Amino acid sequence: MIRYADATVANVCALVDAEKPAWRTDAQTRTAAIVAAGAFSKGAPSWSDIKAIFMRLQSNKCAFCEFPLGGEFAGKATQDVEHFRPKNEVKAWPNKAKKPPYTFNTGGTGSGYYWLAYDLSNYAAACKACNTARKSNYFPIAGVRGAAANTAVELNAVEQPYLVFPLGEADEDPESLITFAGLVALPAHDADGHAHRRGRITIDFFALNQREELWEDRFRTIYALFDAVEITKTNANPNRVEIARRRIEDMTSIAGAQAACARSFLRLIDADPQKAWDYYVAAEEFITDNRKKRAPKLG
Numbered sequence: 001m002i003r004y005a006d007a008t009v010a011n012v013c014a015l016v017d018a019e020k021p022a023w024r025t026d027a028q029t030r031t032a033a034i035v036a037a038g039a040f041s042k043g044a045p046s047w048s049d050i051k052a053i054f055m056r057l058q059s060n061k062c063a064f065c066e067f068p069l070g071g072e073f074a075g076k077a078t079q080d081v082e083h084f085r086p087k088n089e090v091k092a093w094p095n096k097a098k099k100p101p102y103t104f105n106t107g108g109t110g111s112g113y114y115w116l117a118y119d120l121s122n123y124a125a126a127c128k129a130c131n132t133a134r135k136s137n138y139f140p141i142a143g144v145r146g147a148a149a150n151t152a153v154e155l156n157a158v159e160q161p162y163l164v165f166p167l168g169e170a171d172e173d174p175e176s177l178i179t180f181a182g183l184v185a186l187p188a189h190d191a192d193g194h195a196h197r198r199g200r201i202t203i204d205f206f207a208l209n210q211r212e213e214l215w216e217d218r219f220r221t222i223y224a225l226f227d228a229v230e231i232t233k234t235n236a237n238p239n240r241v242e243i244a245r246r247r248i249e250d251m252t253s254i255a256g257a258q259a260a261c262a263r264s265f266l267r268l269i270d271a272d273p274q275k276a277w278d279y280y281v282a283a284e285e286f287i288t289d290n291r292k293k294r295a296p297k298l299g
Ligand SMILES: [Zn+2]
Pocket: 062, 063, 064, 065, 066, 067, 126, 127, 128, 129, 130, 131
């Protein structure tokens, strides 16, 4: 997952007002009814109406795993507006059937954050694999569940959430908590503490190291980035070097596939060229093996 630096809550509000002028007023009316009832119930406005705004802010990538969301047209059917804090009940994570077991508190169960159901600071666009299969109604925390009607800022103070929120100003930069060794996501902090646990749990929660579709994007990123850097160092043609330089810029920008992994790998090329070469060779082998495995067997 990465941070969307210019996706501040104020920016999101301005974008929603420009595209759907009545949305926030309708959301306020709806929220007042929900708060009066003390429980979530669905009605107008629809968060799907503003999904495309979040997809654009996120360069059409999932907020949590960076998997491509497939563009606005396809995304309308295949992607979700994710409620960061669940609007319905909160389930205990990890549940008993799932590993890994943590020896420390991860928050248990709770009632849903119904008052944030129509709050723009509680939304992000997410792929089905992250939202439906994994995020669901979970919201692991280190502290205690906050009180009804509290804002996200107030809740963060008492709850100390483990998952990182992608909107720029609302939380820490995910890259201060998660780094990459080649394609493998790791907590950026080694010593046990809240920062280490946030990284560890976010990686485990979204299965960032178990999903083959993410390995493939990371390996392709490593493969392409290494070649582009090599061109900037060895090619005598200044036009070729300039194009390679722009490719590096693109791959490590918010628009790049698996950009957090790309930025870690770019740093590694400088810091430890031999290790970077080893990852490059592994990436090439993975891509070649996968192509062979997928080739249709005829005859
Ligand atoms: Zn995802």
